[in-house]
Amino acid sequence: MPRKILLLITDLEIGGTPTVVRELATRLNDPPNVVVEVACLKHRGPVAEQLEAAGIGVTSFDVAHVWQLPNAVRRLRELVRGREIDTVFSFLIHANTVAAIASRKLPGVRFLQSVQTTQRTPRWHWWLQGWIGRCAERIVVPSMSVDGALRNWSGVAPGRTLVIHNAVDPAAFEEQMVFRNDPVRVGFIGRMDPVKRLEIAISAVASITEFPLDMVIFGDGAHRQIWQEWQRDEFLDLTRAGFYWKGAVATPQEALRQMDVLVLPSIGEGFGLVLIEAMASGVPVIASASGGIHDAVRHDFNGLLVPVTGNEVQGFADAIRRLRNDRALRDRLIANGLRDVRERFNWDVILPRYRQLLSLVPCS
Secondary structure, rough: OOEEEEEOOOOOOHHHHHHHHHHHHHHHOOOEEEEEEEOOOOOOOHHHHHHHHHHOOEOOOOOOOHHHHHHHHHHHHHHHHHHHHOOOEEHHHHHHHHHHHHHHHHHOOOOEEEEEOOOOOHHHHEEEHHHHHHHOOOEEEEHHHHHHHHHOOOOOOOOOOOOOOOOOOOOHOOOOOOOOOOOOOEEEEEEOOOOOHHHHHHHHHOOOOOOOEEEEOOOOOHHHHHHHHHHHHOOOOOOEEEEEEEEOOOHHHHHHHOOOOOEEEEOOOOOOHHHHHHHHOOEEEEOOOOOHHHHOOOEOOOEEEOOOOOOOHHHHHHHHHHHOOOOHHHOOOOOHHHHHHHHHHHHHHHHHHHHHOOOOOOOO
């Protein structure tokens, strides 16, 4: 009898977790033996089109308000019964909640959950995750940091979680030639959310005056206009750097071609998929020494970490200076990053762990 698996996520906008879901769906789908579908709570996003182009069925529940979540529970139950789904694997707090409630009337269906963040607020998310996690057979996390957060903030018992790192396909990334000449191109990729602390990177770039550099910023979200206006008002006449707001991009490769170094000042990363995407492209990374970033970046080995001390602006600026002025350091970080991606964060290494979790027989 064929296996039928549903991956449920809050939305399918451009971002780290939707990318993980897309890669899992396309790599696990093997009809007629294994059929994978994807459903999202909100309206369709760009990743839905990418999934359908790869032959993956996508259902959107079109939830726009919290009071519509009961309808999403009903539709999820109908979808599972109608398609004879045997496993529901949900990602992020809202999808995990809908799946947990739906599970009460879906006996015989396996339920797995995934938590992908260490963002501490809102605190009620962690309280809720502790409650709904009881409805899942296992909770998959991308790093030891998320594992610790679930135990400390949600009260999840040891042994209920499973750490599976995020992954990329190294062959999908072309190695870039970086730091070939000035201006140095400092890049950021991510959603425009306060937890990303983009203002730290902007301030660090603006503070460097001894050599020319630009900052290219990729991403969208509610905080974008606030940061744009702040950057313009604070630094328009006080820096030699140019700031270029590029908006969202369909693929990280498109953005990584336009930078010499990637910076990530976030304090809420469950892993930081963009970090290993940059490593796969030969683009060195500088990130906050925070959360799940520690699982991806080893300081002075495959990237540079800036301690979260309250003076990170100086820390990021000094790290950019080090990379620009020390070619041997750049070459070492790039080489080790490429090696880590091949050996630790490659889908060839990570996918078998998901197949084992889902009780799928090895590919023929």
